[in-house]
Amino acid sequence: MIESAQLLTVESQLATLGLEVMAQNVATCAERAAQSNASYVAFLADLLEPELRSRQDRWVQSRLKLAGFPFRKTLADFDFAFQPAVDERLVRELATLAFVERHENVILLGPPGVGKTHLAVALGMEAIQHRVTAYFVTAHALVHDLRQATRRGTLEQRLRVYTKPNLLIVDELTYAPFDATDATHSFRLVSERYERGSIILTANRSYGEWGALFNDPVLATAILDRLLHHSVTINIKGGQSYRLKDKTRAGILGTTEVEPA
Ligand code: ADP
Numbered sequence: 391m392i393e394s395a396q397l398l399t400v401e402s403q404l405a406t407l408g409l410e411v412m413a414q415n416v417a418t419c420a421e422r423a424a425q426s427n428a429s430y431v432a433f434l435a436d437l438l439e440p441e442l443r444s445r446q447d448r449w450v451q452s453r454l455k456l457a458g459f460p461f462r463k464t465l466a467d468f469d470f471a472f473q474p475a476v477d478e479r480l481v482r483e484l485a486t487l488a489f490v491e492r493h494e495n496v497i498l499l500g501p502p503g504v505g506k507t508h509l510a511v512a513l514g515m516e517a518i519q520h521r522v523t524a525y526f527v528t529a530h531a532l533v534h535d536l537r538q539a540t541r542r543g544t545l546e547q548r549l550r551v552y553t554k555p556n557l558l559i560v561d562e563l564t565y566a567p568f569d570a571t572d573a574t575h576s577f578r579l580v581s582e583r584y585e586r587g588s589i590i591l592t593a594n595r596s597y598g599e600w601g602a603l604f605n606d607p608v609l610a611t612a613i614l615d616r617l618l619h620h621s622v623t624i625n626i627k628g629g630q631s632y633r634l635k636d637k638t639r640a641g642i643l644g645t646t647e648v649e650p651a
């Protein structure tokens with residue numbers, strides 16, 4: 391039997407150090423080690439492992455909350471067979487997060503419902519599992535936020551929210567109405583992240599249409615230049631909407647490409 395007074399002291403010392411899981415487990419681990427004649431190192435490994443696992447879980451859970459995903463879906467939930475326009479091998483390669491290490495961007499293009507947001511969120515969730523910080527925002531919310539921050543004189547602070555994470559996901563670019571200020575903010579953001587952090591961007595317009603979107607072809611070119619310099623584009627052109635797949639199957643809709651909503 392382990393010295394109980396000493397054990398109580400050790401438990402409370404571990405708790406003081408913030409090693410809660412070790413404090414909870416130390417009695418059992420010590421008992422187990424004594425019974426199996428385990429080495430000191432094996433005992434320590436047995437004690438440390440659950441503490442580290444629990445910390446990793448807590449980190450992931452709190453980062454998932456902070457990331458602001460609209461839903462939680464993973465690559466395992468993505469039916470690649472349904473969407474042959476998506477190169478599964480490329481997506482699996484992206485899921486290694488090497489692109490974030492290289493500060494590259496990923497652009498997902500395609501009509502509504504083809505899984506752009508799903509893939510962006512899944513890569514973001516994968517990033518967090520790899521201890522890479524990720525933040526999700528729609529293009530609309532982003533420009534709205536930066537416009538408001540400008541009025542309040544807090545632009546620099548708010549910009550940091552979008553420049554700090556290792557991976558920034560900007561969803562639904564083309565639904566946002568952009569004026570000159572929005573375009574300038576977008577340029578600043580893309581410039582500040584350029585070669586320093588990754589962006590996953592989803593859009594339902596091809597690059598040729600971006601000049602009109604930003605109301606300024608020169609600025610649009612400057613943004614695209616930086617965005618695309620180190621990037622991978624996944625073009626889900628002609629993809630079927632997953633949202634409408636049952637209706638399509640039932641013959642309610644044709645099987646042709648679905649127009650942007
Ligand atoms: P988009 O952003 O391209 O408009 P979403 O990613 O929001 O489309 O997808 C619409 C819905 O369909 C979501 O619930 C998403 O999880 C689901 N979905 C889309 N494509 C697939 C797929 N290939 N496999 C599984 N679910 C899918």
Ligand code: MG
Pocket residue numbers: 503506507508561562592
């Ligand atoms: Mg979407």
